[in-house]
Amino acid sequence: MSAITVTILGAGAWGLALAELARRAGHSVRLWSRRLEEPLATAIAGTEIIVSAVSMAGVTPMADRLQALSLPSNLILVSATKGLDPVTTRTPSQVWQAALPHQAIAVLSGPNLSQEIQQGLPAATVVASRDLATATQVQQVFASPRFRVYTNTDILGTELGGTLKNVMAIAAGVCDGLCLGTNAKSALLTRALPEMIRIGTRLGAKADTFFGLSGLGDLLATCNSPLSRNYQVGYGLAQGRRLNDVLASLKGTAEGINTARVLVAIADREQIPIPVAREVYRLLQGEITPQAALAALMERDLKPEDPRF
Known part of the structure; x- marks a missing residue:
């Protein structure tokens, strides 16, 4: 496709990685963050695609700021945030869609450790949108010989x-x-995978999506790499460190901490069994030790295996 202008909101590790991918594909990239002096309106003027790579805590404030601006009807908003809103329990794309109902919304998600992408190592991801043409347009923006991009229409499951x-x-x-x-x-x-599927399908996602890059693929990458901040949190707690001390040593946000809290609220509301996530939540709250969390999972009632749910 011909070169376009892409604005990345958020200059953390993930925002920088996405900016590098778009540049490698030959597009003009603008990078905006709260720390920069450039006004938001200036950063998005004339842009065709806005990519939100802010933390979950920044999604609603950013959506409010963009809502106050006059956005072109053909501008695409791509959400690259992984989390749940602690007040509404919405996903990032749901927050964006509520604030900008007339904009095309897409989600980019997959096994994408930002440090590896910045090093130019090969990776793959998924772009999802209810409008397949929108997903395809974003796919073409980020795809390269080192970054393979797939599309689907299950925006909730991908997210x-x-x-x-x-x-x-x-x-x-x-x-x-x-x-x-x-x-x-x-x-x-x-x-862990059927637990994720159980939650997702109850909330309206497609089960098959969780067997793809944005589900199983991301699960394998994040659960097996010390580059993952969430993995580092669990590892640090298992070493006997306090949560605040672990967080102080992280470079960036471990979204799983807030997600665990919101997920428990959703599970209680919808009566969804979440044994793994619930023990993680209890551990983060300081209610149990890592050893006690393990014991709680191992001592659950015996039952037949259902690998789907």
Whole structure:
């Protein structure tokens, strides 16, 4: 496709990685953050695609700011945030759609560790939108020989896969931090996936989406890499460190902490069983030790295996 102008909102590691991908594809890229002096209106003037790579805490304030501006009807908003709003329990795309009902909204999510992408290592991702033409347009913007981009129309499933796996990554970090071995780690991830599917399908997502890059793919990447901030949180807690001390050493936000809290509220409201996520939440709240969380999962009632849900 011909070169276009892309504005990235958020200059953290993920925003910088996305900016680099768009530049490699030959597009003009503007990078905006609250720390820069450039007005938001100036940064988005004449742009065709806005990519939001802000943290979950920044999504609603940013949506409010863009809502106050006059956006062209053909401008596409791409959400690259993985989290849940603590007040409304909405996903980022739902927050964006509520604030900007007339804009085309897409979600970009997958096994995309920002440090590896910045190093030029190969990766793949998914762009989802209810309008396939919108997803295809964004696909063409970011696709390159080193970054393969797929599309689908399940925007909620794509988004929830990337969001829920952050909670599971904390559990995976605990597993490795306690040196529980490969058997335990495999069992954990195998049971984490149907838990994610159970939540997602109850909220309206398609089960098949969770077997793709934005679900299983992202789960495997985040739960097996020390580059993952959520994994680092679990690993640090398993080493006996306090949560505040672990967070102080992180470069960026571990979204799984807030997601665990919101997820428990959703599960209680919808009566969804979430054994892994609930123990992660209890651990983050300081209610139990990593060892007690493990015991709670291992001592659950015996039952037949259902690998789907």
